[in-house]
Amino acid sequence: MVRTLLVRGLLLGLVAGLIAGAFAFAVGEPRVESAIALEEAAAAPAGHADHDHDHDHGAVVSRPVQKAGLFLATGLYGLAVGGIFALVYAGLRGRVGPRSEGGLGLAAAGVAFVAVILVPFMKYPANPPAVGDPETITGRTLLYVVMVLVGLAATAIAVATARQVGAGPWARWAAAVAAFLVPVVAAWLLLPTVDEVPEGFPATLLWEFRLASLGTQLVFWAAFGALFGWACDRAARVPKAAPVAAA
């Protein structure tokens, strides 16, 4: 049973990752290109500055290959995330959340999007190339991971709180939302802000890139939640017919 769920999560995660990759390619790539063009224009006057992160000529990977690598990245991301999701889902089934398979799949994907994507995004939004100091990548990555963990911990706290409050759905939902928001808002306020947008970087391009990036994750989680929920729902109906066939 766990194996079936895991395989389902891996495969559907891969599919959702490729769908998200198609969205990112269509909507996001033009913004990446614009940002790289700006980066190179900014680097040019300094006379081929020995940038250790050259995005084009002489780079480790050429731009066309990077564009193809986009699908590899979103596909592998989907595979890994889908597998982890399926294993967590296996533990949640029948313990928390909606009782129907499809409902639980969708609800869990929605919660995962909010906790793991939206919460970190609000504090450390995605940046296009040319935004972000290479020197601070390790620190920024760490802060980002901390924000992901805060989102997950806040979700666990919210679920535990909701289970404690038995006074009707309104009180339960209010308690859960409050229990989620308190740690999240505290982390938003307490963790250091990262602002490395170079002076003169077009605000519109930054905004459009960030929307495209958030959209990529939204497409992934919507596609994955729908596919996974649908597949689980479908599988849940089959066993009812199986004993007849086996008899």
Next chain:
Amino acid sequence: MSGLSTPSTLPLPRLRPWLLLGVPVLLLVAYLVLMDNGAVSQAGTYLHELMHDGRHLLGVPCH
């Protein structure tokens, strides 16, 4: 909705080996896609550049 079966709860002892083995392996894959900057492996730099656009558009920190 009554046609949908209530999901059966999987006993934790049966789930534990899967979680202990599967989650770390899958997290490592996610780490290599999203976070590695050559810290773990020399191939890390190559992976980073290969999946560069994906990283930016998936929203994780990048250069």
